[in-house]
Amino acid sequence: MEAVTSKPVRTNSVGGLKLSWRDHKYHRFYEVVDQLVHELQEHVWFKSGKAKRRLKGDGLEKLHYSVECLVRDCMAVVLQRKRKSEAAIRKGQYYYSSERPDQMLTYSIHIERAFEGLVELGYLEVTKLGYFDRNGRKDGTPTSRLSRYIASDRLLDLFTTEELKALPAIMPPYCDPELIRVRVKEKDENGVNRKRSVSITETSETLRMRENLGIINNALSRHWYDLEIPDDELSALQKRLADNPQNERIIRMDQRFLHRVFNDPDLQTGGRFYGGWWQNIPREYRQHLAVNGKRMVELDYSNQHPSILYAQASIVRPADCYSGVIKPPLIPDGVTAKDLRDMVKAAFNAMLNSPKPLRQAPKGVKPSKFGLKWAEVSEEIIAFHEPIAHHFYTGVGLRLQRLDSDIAEKVLLHFARSGIAVLPLHDSFLMHNGYEPSLDPVMRSAFEEVVGASPKIDRKEPDKVLLQDAADEDDPFGPVTTDDLDELLADLDVGCENRLRAFRALQRA
Template identity: 50%
Template sequence: MVTNAQTQENARERRYRRFFQVVDGLVEEIQGHQWEATGKAKRRVRGEQLLKLRASVETLIRDSVAVVYQRKRKGEASVHLNRNWYGGEASPADLTYSIHVERAYQGMLELGYLEQTQRGVHDRQGRKDGSNRSRLTRFRATDHLIIKFTAREQEVFPVIVPPERGHAPIKVRIKSADGPDELFAAPVTAEVQQMADNLSRINRVLATRWYDLHIPDAELADLQARLAEDPDGAKPLALDRRTLHRVFNDRDLTTGGRFYGGWWQNVPKAYRRHLIVNGKRMVEIDYSNLHPALLYAQEGVVPSVDCYRGIFAADVEARGGNELRSTVKAAFNAMLNAEKELRQAPKGVEPGKFSMKWRELSDAVLAAHKPIAHHFYTGAGKRLQRADSDVAERVMLDFIDRGIAILPIHDSFLVHEGHSDLLEDSMRKALREVCGVETKLKLVEPDLSRVFAELKEQRMQDPEGFGLEVSQDIGEILASRAGHEKRLDAFYSSASLGTS
């Protein structure tokens, strides 16, 4: 009797059959590889161990090629080389140190399919602002691996690689004072099971659409390179990552709970205006002053229209402009999330730009928000995240039940521009039902500059308006299509083979 899980696995294999052909070929190479340390092949693995080797090779190929947008500028992936990480609750059950690191990763390095670009660093001391410089080892695919795929497949790597296998959808991350954060699956309760069921519904609909950036692939590669240069760890812009999970900050699930995992959450804010779903433009709407509104509501006080302005004298505000507002907002949130007073500016907050010290900025925020000042430096922000994540879940389910894809970015959401009014209504309703408050919504329209530029270019090439001459050669037509168009075509084609 064929189980539902086997049916899904078979559909997954059919949809990504070319990818798995490469996986199987590399697995066989590793099985017969003469290792540098001994000059001999290791004992061949079989049964369950062979399945784990296949899962490890799949993971390493997927993570490295899904960030390749141009051969000359490959993105980087990361790998855990700490033996203690494997076997823990944060580690996928099908990845083990002896197979994933000692056979798959090391084997693919020796065979020339991967190259290690940066060694991992573990900073036990950390920084004075509470952050640390720890990062995982980074690697990337070599041309030797990339040419395993056809030129056409290389153009659409994020589409032809399978998504990550399902792992714990509800997780708990506990901060450690002298080591990496602990990450493990949330204990199974009725509440957690309901959250997991809701996430499954959301992810199923997300999987039926293709999300991309309406920008040239050269710019996409540049953006990936900038993200990878983040000194605090790689944030790969891998378009295959379209599955969400929730992360809480305590075992009782009273703090955190926000949704993570979608590649669009790593995109700088300015680029979100270029997001498209199935080739169509999207709009973003976010809650304005959400956490201040929730805190002021608890105190029975009406907040100012903009809680991040009016903190300083008018001349200082005028000189600082929007940059000062952004700094105040970042400081406000850092002060809410911190569980004790911060003695220096947190990462990303630079009061020196405005000729002031961190203490002055902190004191000014406290003074401007006296009704809620007692909430700062108590970790209240993490408790508020539980509330805003519950709101986000309700908004997403409202859309999912209508069969409409929606992308969350904490307290904001992106949908096809035709659903803008529906999103506003859903966001207002969810906030009232979960938190009992109202707050302003802010709409961010899509960036149409590229569309206008393309139209201008067409007018310059065709001033009479008779229409540009179009090649009848199918090869030329396909080659002229933009990267996001090719990926969408590939997604439609692969979707017809079944879903994963």
């Protein structure tokens, strides 16, 4: 690979950790980034027939950053050469406004130079064009989809056969550049509710949060988390999640660090931990999560938000705040009591989060499945929870999220200071099953410290489900055919074991 001398020397801060750009263990990834940046600087563009002005200084650093993001996004989801998942990219110029917290990404460099240049050079392939349809749905509301792209074979050829077996593990860990983010809802020029990032004032509290995230992410960086399922099943799951029009859920195992997201500049609402790829997997797959090749246990706070509200009112809460709330006249065939409980739980939370009464069922809540109307569901929940009924339709749910995120921070910090990995899922935590006796008392202590009452903690039992056997169905990625003997042998390898071995090798580097 040709040496590149034009790249700026800098220190990269990732997840609160300081990583040397040139010399840390992920140098192979950055070698590829260096080569692509060099080719972009020299590229003769199809339209103009000449090269663009070479970038220097801050512009060159932004080009490196953009190329790193583009390559990471499409390669962190590659399991094998013939099994590539799509990455999404926002191509609208409005997204790269001056108010964006991550000022390293600009439209002129990230889209017009890096993305379009790598497409022209044949390293990226566009698979779907994005669109926005203002009246796309039957009810007249907009529909949209982000543009999608994949890594081309030319890009994959820059890595060795062994590296291609474990690409997600050799990607540098990704974390949102802003460890503390504020996202507020606003209507855009089309009248569509969108979340917009706003700047925050640095205070002693935000500095403390950043420092704590550095400790937590440092502990997470020492361990490898994976799904112990065949790669063909993992590929099918990736495709299933990527089919979300906005691509909000996808498995990218380079996303191993956490950040916090608040809903107001004063940091009084929200604050939950996001960023970990394990937060995007469907519930039934959690039983296949492993840390360093070892199975994990999941403990959660039972009925967490109602528990906090009842504790603040000094009243003992019902044993289950979501069961027995509504007794429909008849549960139709194919619908279970658990389905009814799940509907009540979703409705309960929507009623806490909404700042005003809801005239119709919120998204995802379908009372008609149980022969009910939304007004009946709302009234029954209010009647059942009469001691805390004054909190419904006040938006208190987002303020409760600040409390539950502070509880989570205490749990994560307790173990992180000993270098032990804990994966948060808002009101539940996953860790090596050997630590289960320690996790329960730490969760209790954190809850009592923040709320002033004792919680009920449940152990999540594995779901008794039959996961898709990809061998019995058509492969969504098409038939896997190759004359490459090394690739045929690679198919016999176990993907999660290859990734774990690669991660361990990097840790020793």
